[in-house]
Amino acid sequence: MDLQVTLTPVVTIGLNRNTSSFEYSMTELNNLAEANNMKVVETLVQKLDRPDPATYFGKGKIEELTQVVIDDGVDTIVVNDELSPSQIRNIEKNTHSRIIDRTGLILEIFANRAQSREAKLQVELAKLKYQLPRLHTSASQRLDQQTGTSSGAGGATNRGAGESQYELNRRTLEKRITHVNQELKETAKADQTKRKQRDRSEMPTVALVGYTNAGKSTVMNGMINLYGENEDKQVMVKNMLFATLDTSVRKLTLPDQKRFLLSDTVGFVSQLPHQLVQAFKSTLSEAANADLLIQVVDYSDPHRELMMKTTEDTLSEIGVNGVPMIVALNKADKMEVAFPSREGDNLIMSAMDEKSLQELTTMIKEKIFKNYHRLTLLIPFSDGDVVSYLNENTNIETTDYRDDGTVITAELNDVDAKRFEKYLLTTE
Numbered sequence: 001m002d003l004q005v006t007l008t009p010v011v012t013i014g015l016n017r018n019t020s021s022f023e024y025s026m027t028e029l030n031n032l033a034e035a036n037n038m039k040v041v042e043t044l045v046q047k048l049d050r051p052d053p054a055t056y057f058g059k060g061k062i063e064e065l066t067q068v069v070i071d072d073g074v075d076t077i078v079v080n081d082e083l084s085p086s087q088i089r090n091i092e093k094n095t096h097s098r099i100i101d102r103t104g105l106i107l108e109i110f111a112n113r114a115q116s117r118e119a120k121l122q123v124e125l126a127k128l129k130y131q132l133p134r135l136h137t138s139a140s141q142r143l144d145q146q147t148g149t150s151s152g153a154g155g156a157t158n159r160g161a162g163e164s165q166y167e168l169n170r171r172t173l174e175k176r177i178t179h180v181n182q183e184l185k186e187t188a189k190a191d192q193t194k195r196k197q198r199d200r201s202e203m204p205t206v207a208l209v210g211y212t213n214a215g216k217s218t219v220m221n222g223m224i225n226l227y228g229e230n231e232d233k234q235v236m237v238k239n240m241l242f243a244t245l246d247t248s249v250r251k252l253t254l255p256d257q258k259r260f261l262l263s264d265t266v267g268f269v270s271q272l273p274h275q276l277v278q279a280f281k282s283t284l285s286e287a288a289n290a291d292l293l294i295q296v297v298d299y300s301d302p303h304r305e306l307m308m309k310t311t312e313d314t315l316s317e318i319g320v321n322g323v324p325m326i327v328a329l330n331k332a333d334k335m336e337v338a339f340p341s342r343e344g345d346n347l348i349m350s351a352m353d354e355k356s357l358q359e360l361t362t363m364i365k366e367k368i369f370k371n372y373h374r375l376t377l378l379i380p381f382s383d384g385d386v387v388s389y390l391n392e393n394t395n396i397e398t399t400d401y402r403d404d405g406t407v408i409t410a411e412l413n414d415v416d417a418k419r420f421e422k423y424l425l426t427t428e
């Protein structure tokens with residue numbers, strides 16, 4: 001199926017402001033372009049402290065870019081920063097090319113990957129907000145064409161059509177924003193109900209977070225394999241950026257009957273457009289409500305430190321602070337290191353290795369099942385439902401039968417311990 005896709009040839013450009021992460025951010029831009037069915041023909045870089053307010057690159061460099069575009073026979077330029085509407089228009093005019101900035105690029109990828117209604121609405125909202133101030137640019141028009149969710153008002157086609165047309169388009173976009181916001185609110189309400197139901201089940205929740213392509217979904221599937229229910233579906237794993245855009249939650253049951261919920265969600269990337277972060281807040285709030293985060297890191301990537309910093313910055317941007325975290329240094333099988341190997345809250349591991357997943361589970365257990373009590377209860381035969389509940393929900397160590405009922409020694413969490421207090425066996 002993928003073989004049919006024709007790749008759009010592009011030139012990528014970026015400003016080197018002398019930061020240590022520049023080279024990495026250009027590599028990432030090129031990866032993002034590839035994830036968006038583009039073929040990077042050439043990359044042009046200029047050293048400048050700040051972008052030219054009119055044209056991003058300086059005058060001479062723009063001339064060079066114009067020549068490169070002609071020589072390479074390319075008509076699309078991908079820029080490593082978010083541009084102002086006038087910068088987009090000026091580069092367009094000078095180079096006779098279509099411009100897609102970093103934000104537009106990520107928006108396109110998200111729009112093409114979104115599956116669920118909620119994800120689609122979230123992406124559309126982010127897209128509309130991006131388009132609103134850029135109505136008369138090729139960046140906005142391209143976004144409509146590429147994502148096939150035309151608001152009917154994004155295009156540069158109206159250039160010169162006069163102020164009234166512009167006003168009309170702007171109003172159409174604004175109306176659509178209000179509408180999408182409303183629809184999102186409704187889905188969010190439904191989500192909250194779901195979450196409330198889950199909360200009532202008193203199960204601890206663990207969220208996988210981290211950079212895109214780090215292996216979060218692979219860890220999720222490994223855990224489902226080991227501890228999921230038979231009918232549990234696996235989640236999608238793919239070697240591409242932003243394979244996952246929706247949140248999946250699965251209930252896992254460990255051999256000692258302890259249960260928790262594990263969630264897999266959208267990955268992060270540096271300079272994730274703020275429109276997207278805002279739009280995806282509710283999807284990402286799964287992490288905010290978690291009792292424990294597992295940050296999955298591609299340990300084999302030389303840029304892993306920057307990726308971890310990006311993850312931590314994004315988490316604080318969406319308001320996730322102070323949730324305990326385990327760092328899963330994944331893909332160790334690609335390196336010459338021993339694994340699984342644990343140091344404090346860090347685990348060098350491979351999501352494809354059962355031993356690693358078991359070690360990760362041990363670490364999860366230590367964090368979320370702290371408040372357990374080993375209790376011995378005497379349950380009268382008339383309360384058989386309590387015995388069934390304990391059998392299904394707790395780790396039972398011993399069961400004995402006496403004339404006056406069943407004696408069970410089990411590990412109970414705080415809530416259950418309180419609930420079944422009255423059955424506590426008092427030694428005569």
Ligand SMILES: Nc1nc2c(ncn2[C@@H]2O[C@H](COP(=O)(O)OP(=O)(O)OP(=O)(O)O)[C@@H](O)[C@H]2O)c(=O)[nH]1
Pocket residue numbers: 211212213214215216217218219236237238239240241242243244245265266267268296330331332333334349350351352
């Ligand atoms: N060698 C190796 N490859 C892995 C490991 N874990 C994941 N991968 C591969 O890495 C790629 C990305 O894995 P995913 O699980 O989809 O990554 P993700 O973090 O869910 O990515 P997004 O959903 O895009 O954010 C896939 O090709 C996986 O097969 C690992 O431990 N070792």
Ligand SMILES: [Mg+2]
Pocket residue numbers: 216217218236237243244265
């Ligand atoms: Mg994934």
